[in-house]
Amino acid sequence: MAQQTINLGAGPNDNTGDDLRTGGDKINDNFTELYAEVATIPDAYTDEQVRDVIGTALIEGSGIEITVNDGGDTITISATGGGGSLEWVPNFTADGEVRIYASEAMTITQQGTSGTGSVAYEKSTAAAPATFSGTSSPATLEAGAWLKVTASAVATLFAVALKRTA
Incomplete structure (x- = not known):
C-alpha cells in the first residue's frame, strides 16, 4: 500500500478536506502497514x-x-x-x-x-x-x-x- 495522506483542505474549517473518520482511517492504515513491516525486522541476528x-x-x-x-x-x-x-x-x-x-x-x-x-x-x-x-x-x-x-x-x-x- 502507498502512504495515505490526509487532505487538510484549502484552509481551516473550509469543508474541502477529508472528514475526521476518513482521516482517522488513513492514519490507522498507515500505522498498520508500519507495524507489519517492523514485525519482520529481527530483534537480534543469529x-x-x-x-x-x-x-x-x-x-x-x-x-x-x-x-x-x-x-x-x-x-x-x-x-x-x-x-x-x-x-x-x-x-x-x-x-x-x-x-x-x-x-x-x-x-x-x-x-x-x-x-x-x-x-x-x-x-x-x-x-x-x-x-x-x-x-x-x-x-x-x-x-x-x-x-x-x-x-x-x-x-x-x-x-x-x-x-x-x-
Whole structure:
C-alpha cells in the first residue's frame, strides 16, 4: 500500500478536506502497514548471520587466510607460511569476549589499550579447546588452541591491540 495522506483542505474549517473518520482511517492504515513491516525486522541476528556479514567483509591479504565454515559457527583468521604477522584490534562497547584461534603455534602480545575498561586473558590447549585457564600477555599458544580476550568494566568504547610476535 502507498502512504495515505490526509487532505487538510484549502484552509481551516473550509469543508474541502477529508472528514475526521476518513482521516482517522488513513492514519490507522498507515500505522498498520508500519507495524507489519517492523514485525519482520529481527530483534537480534543469529550468530550465523553475523558471521556471514563479517566473513564477507574481511579481505584476505598476503600471508593471511580467512575461513568462514559452512556451519557458520566460526570465522578463522590465521597467518599462513609460518611466522606471518597478524594484528587484531577487538573493539568492545560493552563487557564481552573475543576468541582467537591458533592454526599453528604462536605467541600473541598485547600492544596497548584505548578507552575505559580492563582486559583479561585465558587460553586453552589443543587437547581441551573448550577448557580455558588464566594467562597473561604475551600468551604462547600451541597449534589448535584458543586465546580468549575478555573485556570488563567497559564504559563507552574499549579497544585492545594484539599482535602475533612469534
